[in-house]
Amino acid sequence: ERNIILVNATGIELSCKLDRDSLLKNPQVTWKRGNVTLSHIRKTENTWTIQMNITDSSKMGSYCCILKGEKEEMSAVFHLQVVKIEGKAKPIISYKGDTVVMSCKSVDYTPMSWTWYMINGSEQIAINDSLKADKYVISRLSPNVTHLRIHKVTKEDDGLYWCEAAFELGTSRGRQELRVLSYLVPLKPFLAIVAEVVIVVTLVFFYEIHSKKKS
Template sequence: QFYKLLLGDSRSSMERHITLHSATAIELSCRLSKKYSHLKNPQVSWKRGNETIGNVHKTGNSWNIRLEVLDSSKLGSYSCNLIGEEISSMVHLQLPKIDENKKPIISYEGDTAVMICKSHDYTPLSWTWYMTNRSKQVAINDSLADKYVIDRKPTNVTHLKIRKVTEEDDGVYWCEAAFKLGKSKGKQQLIVLSFLVPLKPFLGVVAEVIVFLTVVFLYELYSKRKVNAEDEKEFDQVEQLKTEEKSGLEKSSARQRR
C-alpha cells in the first residue's frame, strides 16, 4: 500500500491517519511542495517519535520509506521533516477505532442495562468486555447468564446486557476488539440510581410542609396556652376582688351592728 504526504503545503495534506487491522507492507512517501523548489539541495528526514529512520529512498522530489507492519509495535506516529526549515508532515498508523457511547448510561436498580460498542468498516476477530474494579480491569464472565449476556452478532457490533443492576454494577466498562494486528478498546460508563432519586425533590417538599405545619401547630398550641393562662389570671383577679368586696361588706355590717 502506498501513502503520500505533501510537505510544506496546506495543513490538511500535512497530516494523515491510516487505519490498519492486519499485517501489511506499506510505503510512506513525502513529497516537497513546489514553494520550496528554489532550494538547491533540500534534505528531508523521516522519524518515528525522536528516532531517525534510515533507508530513506529519494525519488525525484519525494523521500520514501517502506515499513513491514507485522504487529502493533510498528504502529504510531511518523513524521517527515525538511531539515533547516522546521517544517514537517505527520502520518499516524493506528488500529481501528471503537465507536463508543460518549454519554453515561443511566439505569435504575432492578432494571436491565445495555451497552453497545461498534467497529465501523473493520470486523474484529473477537470481543471481550471488562469492568473496572478499583484500578484493575476484570473480564466479565458471560457464563453467568442470569446476570450477563454478551451478544456478538453482527460481528462488528457487541452488546453487553446486565440484568437486575445494583449499585455494585455502577462504574466504568471497557469493550475490547481483537484484530490480527492488535487490540483496540472503547469506554462506557454505567450509572445506577436508586428509585428514591426521582422522589427526592418531592420528599424535600413534603419535609418542608411537615416542618411548616409543625411550626404552625406549636405556635397555635403556645397561643392557646397563653390565652388560657391570661384568662385564668384574669379570673383569679376577679375572684380576689369579689372576695375583698365581700370581706369589706361583712366588716361594714359588723360595725353598723355595734
C-alpha cells in the same frame, strides 16, 4: 499530521512531498519512528518515500519525515493505528434491579473478536463465563457490534466498563460508564418539599392551638 487506519497486514508507502515553490531548497531528509532513523528512502522529484510491510502491532505507531535546510526545517507525521471503537460519551443512568444494555460498534471494519472488561478499583476484570452467567450476557448481533447485558444491577455494578475489539494489527477500546441509582434518589427533592410543608403545617397548627388557649 495524518492518521492512517490499518487493521490487517499490508504493505504501505509513506511520502513527504515538497512544493516546487517552497523556500526549502535541497533539504536533508530523515525518516524516523520514535528515536529510530529509518533507511531505504526512495527519492523522486521533491518527494521522499519509505516502503514498509506492516505485519504486526509492533510496526504500528507514529512515523515522522523531517526535511532540514540551512535555515528552515519542516516535518510531517503519520500515525498508523487501528480503527477507533465507538463507545458512549455520556454515562448510562440506571436504577437498582433494572437490566442495562451497553453496546460498542466498529464502523467499516470487522474485529476478529470482542472482549468486555469491568473496572474494580485499580483491577481490570474480564467479563466471561467465569463470572455469573445469569447476570452478564454478551451477544454479537452483527460482526461489527457487541452488546453487554447486565441483569438486576446493584450499586456494585456502578463504574467503568471497556469493550475491546481485536484486529490483526492490534486492539482498540471503547469506554462506557454506568451509574446505578436508588429509586429514592429522584424522590429526594419531592420528599424535602413534603418535609418542609409538614413542618410549616405543624407550626401553624400549634400556633392556632396556642392562640385559642390565650383567648
